[in-house]
Amino acid sequence: MKIDLRSDTVTIPTPAMLNAIYNAKVGDDVYKEDPSVNALEDYVANLFGKKSALYFPTGSMANQAAIKLHTNPGEQLICDKWGHVYNYEGGGVSFNSGVSCKLVDGSRGKITADLAEKAINPPDFYHSPKTSLVCVENTTNKGGGACYELDELKAIHQVCKQHGLGYHLDGARIANAIIAKKQDPKEFGKLFDTITICLSKGLGAPMGTVLVGDEAIMQNAMRVRKVLGGGMRQVGFMAAAGLFALQNQFERLEEDHKKANELGEMLASLNFVEKVESVETNIVIFYLDEKVDAEKFMHKLDELGIRISDMGEGKMRMVTHLDYTEIMHDFMLENFRKAYID
Ligand SMILES: *Cc1c(COP(=O)(O)O)cnc(C)c1O
DSSP states (O other): OOOOOSOOOOOOHHHHHHHHHTTTTOOOOGGTTOOOHHHHHHHHHHHHHEEEEEEOOOHHHHHHHHHHHOOTTTTTTEEEEOHHHHHTTHHHHHHHHHHHHEEEEOOOTBBBHHHHHHTTTTTOOOOOOOHHHHHOOOOOOTSSSSSOOOOHHHHHHHHHHHHEEEEEEEEHHHHHHHHHOOOOHHHHHHHOEEEEESSSSOOOOOOOEEEEEOOHHHHHHHHHHHHHTTTOSTTTHHHHHHHHHHSSSSHHHHHHHHHHHHHHHHHHHHEEEEOOOOOOSSSEEEEOTTTTTTHHHHHHHHHHTTOEEETTTTEEEEETTTTTTHHHHHHHHHHHHGGOOO
């Protein structure tokens, strides 16, 4: 048995999803003539109560497009020091938009209204870059799947409104947050100017992210996507997989969260684990005790058929997902402790 907990991006389409792909009606999406893409975009716009949505091949491209729509070259955005847009999008913020990032020292990848406000450059002090956008991540990736309280997001929204800043949500795993905190997606729609939601993470589609926003900001989104090389033709096959995921694999995220929580408890009971971050969704971050040689540990896991992510300096990550079955879970709870021998 092979157990892959490196990420929730490793899932393979189920037979039912393959069926949805096989039966998808398609057309040329660059002409906006793909009925499956149009249906997906309508569905996601409605989900968040926004006017407009656009399908992208990846979450990075959708975030990058959003940043481009909110900013002009030379300006600055505010995000947490662990932000995906800053750390894991290949420097796209500067490459694509000519924008710099003002990093905020948040907690588990989350910022606060107070930190955001303090990071805004004085608008009439022309020596510093003009602040034009705040990006938050929910759930946080590097922060181990932590979720925001809606009240904090509202407070940040107030700061953005007061200072005339755009407000973007990198919602790669917003579905996990919505399930974990029993929130209404429309609440997020009310607060944010733009939101991305990844279909290829916990939701389990092979690819795709949808960017939503109101008409004014989204007017230029098709052009920006084209510039980034993201105009696709009969991509309805993949959009159909995305729509299937939203309609059939959203509620079940609860199971991933339950398993992640149980993995967290199991890890906390092991004498070679120094600390486990509190598990809020489907990501489990833990730290190995000093006595453990991480390389040997990973090797031993490999022999057990288990793959997880080594994030360096003893920090390890597991992510539960659709293809992580009950049988695998039982095996993990039973055998993971064998990865370290005194
Ligand atoms: C995965 C992820 C993205 C998008 O990544 P792609 O691999 O480009 O789809 C964006 N933000 C966060 C927080 C993510 O975890």
